[in-house]
Every structure is written in structure tokens, then in C-alpha cells.
Amino acid sequence: MEDDAVRERDARAYEAVHETADFTELKRRYKNFVVPWTITFMVWYLAYVACNNWARDFMSTRVVGHINVALIFGLLQFVSTFVIAFLYGRFANRKLDPLASGLNAKYKRERRR
Numbered sequence: 076m077e078d079d080a081v082r083e084r085d086a087r088a089y090e091a092v093h094e095t096a097d098f099t100e101l102k103r104r105y106k107n108f109v110v111p112w113t114i115t116f117m118v119w120y121l122a123y124v125a126c127n128n129w130a131r132d133f134m135s136t137r138v139v140g141h142i143n144v145a146l147i148f149g150l151l152q153f154v155s156t157f158v159i160a161f162l163y164g165r166f167a168n169r170k171l172d173p174l175a176s177g178l179n180a181k182y183k184r185e186r187r188r
Contacts, residue, residue: 088185101174123148
């Protein structure tokens with residue numbers, strides 16, 4: 076019985092937070108960052124895979140010594156992953172975390188009611 080009361084209280088608190096303009100703004104900001112960067116990375120990754128499959132002459136072009144274009148592209152996959160993670164961290168700290176902190180405080184207040 077007590078579990079039902081706790082679940083109902085939590086659900087009411089979540090609904091109160093979910094209905095705020097800040098929650099909608101948080102989702103909008105998150106999607107506006109994540110969707111374009113995900114698409115960008117996937118296009119970049121698929122271009123790498125496609126070139127390895129269908130542009131073998133280009134990918135086997137030596138740049139310096141035994142280092143070829145394919146190796147550079149492969150290493151750039153790691154670099155781009157870390158760059159996007161860094162950019163997301165910076166973005167989240169500046170644009171998402173302030174809203175999320177406020178929403179978390181509101182959620183906690185609502186749960187105590």
C-alpha cells in the first residue's frame with residue numbers, strides 16, 4: 076500500500092515537472108544539439124565505410140611512409156568522437172545543466188508535498 080502512495084506521489088511530481096516550459100525547453104535544446112551531431116557523425120562514418128568498400132584506390136593512397144588515407148580516416152573517427160563528446164559536455168554545462176538543476180529542484184519540492 077505504501078509503495079502505491081510513493082509511486083503516485085512520484086508520478087504527480089514528474090507530471091508537474093513535465094508540464095513546465097523549462098522541461099520543454101530542455102528537450103528542445105537537447106534535440107537541437109544531439110540530432111544534427113548524430114547525423115553528421117553517421118554521415119562521416121558511413122562515408123569512411125563506403126570509401127573503404129568502393130574507393131580502395133583512394134583509401135590506399137600513401138600520405139607519409141606507410142600511412143595511407145584509410146589509416147588517417149580511421150584515426151579521425153576517434154578524434155571526431157572525442158571532439159563531439161567535448162562539445163556536448165561544454166554545451167550541457169552551459170545550456171542543459173542550469174535548466175535540469177532547476178527542474179530537479181522542482182521535482183524534489185513536488186515529491187515532498
